Amino acid sequence: MNLLDEVGDAAVAHKVAHAVDTARLEARLRGLAAHGAVATGTGGGVARQALSAHELAARRWLVQPFAQRPGYRIGIDTAANVFVRRDGQESKLSPVMTGSHIDTQPLGGWLDGAFGVAAGLEVFDALDRLGLRTRRPIDVAMWTNEEGSRFAPGLMGSVAFTSPQRLDAFLGVRDGEGLCFEAARDAAVDDLRGEAQRLGWAWMDDTPLARPVHCYVEAHIEQGPVLEAEGLQVGCVTAIQGVRWFRITVAGRSAHAGTTPPASRDDAQAKAVRMAHALLEHAALCGDDRLRLTIGRWECSPGSINTIADRVVFTVDARHPEAAALDAVRLLIDTALPAGGQVEVLQDKPTVRFDAALASLAREACIALQLSHREMLSGAFHDAMPLAGFCPTAMLFAPSRAGVSHHPDEDTPIDDLAACTRALAWCLARLAGPLVSSTPNEPSKD
């Protein structure tokens, strides 16, 4: 069945989008930011690492208003991913899913991940305000440990959800204090279940990993400068660009800096600099500004001011949406590598392309709602990356002030966040439609 065969009415989707309430969205985001808020005297920001006490409290706080509203159920799976389900008319159909993550870097901002979760819950409030019931259920997901700063690697929750066989390898991972992910996961599951039992929440009993999902649309801040620089409200993300990491070792022979004439020198530093120069020149002159090439680490030994280097190790991070461009970087590395040198591939992640029909639905939403927008690539990884290999997936970006993220200064004007949420609402309403009126169900004031 085609994803868009049964979409709901565009006029109704328009109404849902316009029921998005900027003040309510901001209040939820500010309330969420209070969980793990760092005192402004030290520069502000949010410290809410994966499955910390702050994150568990934030999860309870976010789900609580819905857990007590008719037509909603709360669930948690074996990767500690939390779901808020808004029931559909046909409860057996697979859900339309949205969401993101609410864990942060050790010191992060208030919007990375948090925005996508708050935006999804705001769409629930908008639907409730209008008294509309969708045909399919809609789930808002809070994925576990997207950031990967407390437990490595990142994206654990969304990877385990889409590839359950990978969960086992995550369970033994320990944080800096020696606590394993399995123990933190168990505590998170007990915490939410305990709260549900105490307060009599409606509960989703069956939340297996890899359960069918109709499609996934994630809203996120851009974390880059493009939308702001172009004065645009929404980015319709078509792909997450591919990345390859290389470690290059160049060998030479140590000798005295003053006594060794040019013809006798085997200078690892000189050879490595020539090679690095060739790579950076390629990036600067190839005429393709989609290529991102970074030499981020450089180590030289013995590192003495008056000794010719016998060894240089440096890294190359190359990113581009087309594999051919990354192949060209690899070819250049191989040809520029001095005799005796070595190249290791540390990471090779191909470009993840989002579903074309969903990406065009996102553009349609922006056109229908008269939001300024463009197609773009994501330079960073997101939970949508593993989801893209599992079900039709797309992303919407809101601009980031000065492109800053993973920093207390991370910010977006609230009107831009509301605009992106309206585009999300329009997409979810159509994907979960057709919409029918139910008894009006006003969001409570809590």
Ligand SMILES: [Zn+2]
């Ligand atoms: Zn994020």
